[in-house]
Amino acid sequence: MKITTKMEVDEDISSICESTSALTEGCRLPVRMHGTDDWPLAEIVSIKDVEGTKIFYVHYVDFNKRLDEWVSEDYLDTRKVQFPRRDGTATGQNTGVTTPKKFSHSVTGPASRPTSPISLPNNDIVNGSAVLAAALQKKMNRKRKATVVENEETSQDGQNVTPRQSGSMVTHHDDVVTRMKNVEMIELGRHRIKPWYFAPYPQELCQTTCIYICEFCLKYRKSKKCLERHLMKCNIRHPPGNEIYRKHTISFFEIDGRKNKVYAQNLCLLAKLFLDHKTLYYDTDPFLFYVMTEYDSRGFHIVGYFSKEKESTEDYNVACILTMPPYQRKGYGKLLIEFSYELSKFEGKTGSPEKPLSDLGLLSYRSYWAQTILEIFITAKPTGDNEKPTITINEICEITSIKKEDVISTLQNLNLINYYKGQYIVCISRDIIDQHKKAMDKRKIRIDSKCLHWTPKDWSKRSKW
Ligand code: ACO
Ligand code: ZN
Numbered sequence: 227m228k229i230t231t232k233m234e235v236d237e238d239i240s241s242i243c244e245s246t247s248a249l250t251e252g253c254r255l256p257v258r259m260h261g262t263d264d265w266p267l268a269e270i271v272s273i274k275d276v277e278g279t280k281i282f283y284v285h286y287v288d289f290n291k292r293l294d295e296w297v298s299e300d301y302l303d304t305r306k307v308q309f310p311r312r313d314g315t316a317t318g319q320n321t322g323v324t325t326p327k328k329f330s331h332s333v334t335g336p337a338s339r340p341t342s343p344i345s346l347p348n349n350d351i352v353n354g355s356a357v358l359a360a361a362l363q364k365k366m367n368r369k370r371k372a373t374v375v376e377n378e379e380t381s382q383d384g385q386n387v388t389p390r391q392s393g394s395m396v397t398h399h400d401d402v403v404t405r406m407k408n409v410e411m412i413e414l415g416r417h418r419i420k421p422w423y424f425a426p427y428p429q430e431l432c433q434t435t436c437i438y439i440c441e442f443c444l445k446y447r448k449s450k451k452c453l454e455r456h457l458m459k460c461n462i463r464h465p466p467g468n469e470i471y472r473k474h475t476i477s478f479f480e481i482d483g484r485k486n487k488v489y490a491q492n493l494c495l496l497a498k499l500f501l502d503h504k505t506l507y508y509d510t511d512p513f514l515f516y517v518m519t520e521y522d523s524r525g526f527h528i529v530g531y532f533s534k535e536k537e538s539t540e541d542y543n544v545a546c547i548l549t550m551p552p553y554q555r556k557g558y559g560k561l562l563i564e565f566s567y568e569l570s571k572f573e574g575k576t577g578s579p580e581k582p583l584s585d586l587g588l589l590s591y592r593s594y595w596a597q598t599i600l601e602i603f604i605t606a607k608p609t610g611d612n613e614k615p616t617i618t619i620n621e622i623c624e625i626t627s628i629k630k631e632d633v634i635s636t637l638q639n640l641n642l643i644n645y646y647k648g649q650y651i652v653c654i655s656r657d658i659i660d661q662h663k664k665a666m667d668k669r670k671i672r673i674d675s676k677c678l679h680w681t682p683k684d685w686s687k688r689s690k691w
């Protein structure tokens with residue numbers, strides 16, 4: 227097995243490529259996406275030889291990197307190849323398709339800081355949820371094309387393309403190794419999960435077909451046997467730290483990144499498998515981690531988490547947020563978001579998630595903001611007889627702890643603001659009210675502030691975290 231090195235070819239339009247032998251990394255061509263009949267434009271990231279047969283690691287140009295995959299030759303349409311030029315761009319017939327700037331993941335920032343050994347990819351990885359994710363991406367691409375008034379530097383929700391680098395993970399330059407998924411599978415408790423992105427687990431582990439992770443302390447092992455040995459000694463059945471919330475089977479544990487460093491680092495490492503735009507950052511001291519669990523007779527099982535800076539000069543109330551894939555799309559993401567705002571309410575502050583948001587992060591936050599703000603309008607009481615309810619944006623911020631910019635962008639996105647007789651008014655149609663009620667009925671689990679036992683700490687008063 228060999229990994230070919232990157233070659234920069236300066237060639238002009240070469241649309242037909244007789245064989246795959248001329249293909250190099252950086253070439254762009256239509257590739258059939260696994261599990262679909264679609265042939266979107268893709269870029270070859272890496273080529274390897276497995277027992278005399280070439281396979282290609284491809285990135286679908288207009289799609290999220292979690293869909294990147296190894297494909298064989300017969301998935302490539304070699305009739306329309308764009309060869310890479312020296313400046314790193316591709317040239318060829320199909321030049322109309324490029325990665326949209328604001329969704330590009332090659333965000334500038336400091337060099338990535340993975341401190342454990344990084345491994346090269348091994349076996350062919352087939353992404354199971356490709357069809358669903360491709361459909362989502364198409365929907366988002368359509369929406370993006372329809373969106374107006376956006377400048378190049380800032381995206382819809384004020385996300386800077388070159389964000390400030392904080393968070394327990396920071397943005398990174400794409401390089402060939404970290405661009406590729408390197409872990410084939412993980413086992414976490416009862417779940418087997420296919421990773422979405424690169425994470426710097428030790429190389430020795432990445433060469434195995436599965437990494438076995440203790441679902442309670444998050445230590446990783448190279449085999450089932452090793453994990454079983456670990457489980458005999460590991461007797462915790464919940465995350466470390468304080469349980470600050472419990473209602474029915476849902477609990478939240480607050481973990482200090484300084485006091486429980488190993489756990490916090492292992493959590494970041496695990497999360498990196500599903501977070502693309504962040505690179506692992508081993509200094510967990512400045513962060514708190516809020517781990518949400520679901521309880522059963524075997525223990526408190528991790529469902530998701532978010533990290534939060536102890537002190538944020540930019541009013542961030544979430545650095546990274548993740549629902550473990552087996553629990554996704556069941557409302558837990560919104561529950562995590564709701565909890566993060568509940569903490570901000572206790573702190574008496576407004577807050578916002580750290581930028582840039584991922585595609586799924588943006589969807590979830592937009593949906594949370596829209597529902598929270600609509601709920602306020604719909605339940606607002608008129609101030610006097612025959613009067614319409616009146617509420618200011620600042621009041622919405624105070625009630626919800628959602629930062630002003632996010633309230634405004636949500637109202638704009640929902641297209642609710644109208645200018646009438648010299649003042650701004652919000653008009654909500656019957657349709658929107660009906661849709662909102664249906665959506666709220668689906669939100670079965672909610673945060674109950676009475677179950678939160680927590681007093682915010684003033685970290686600025688401490689000499690050291
Ligand atoms: N396709 C379409 N819509 C989706 C998808 C999807 N794959 N996933 C979530 N959504 C929508 C849901 O439909 C829902 O909106 P709706 O109620 O209006 O229909 C909303 O997003 C939230 O859904 P939940 O079920 O509450 O969220 P989930 O548990 O799936 O978690 C999260 C959302 C945390 C973003 C999850 O997708 C995830 O962990 N992704 C990987 C990590 C990531 O991208 N994190 C955010 C990075 S940004 C940051 O860290 C600040
Ligand atoms: Zn353990």
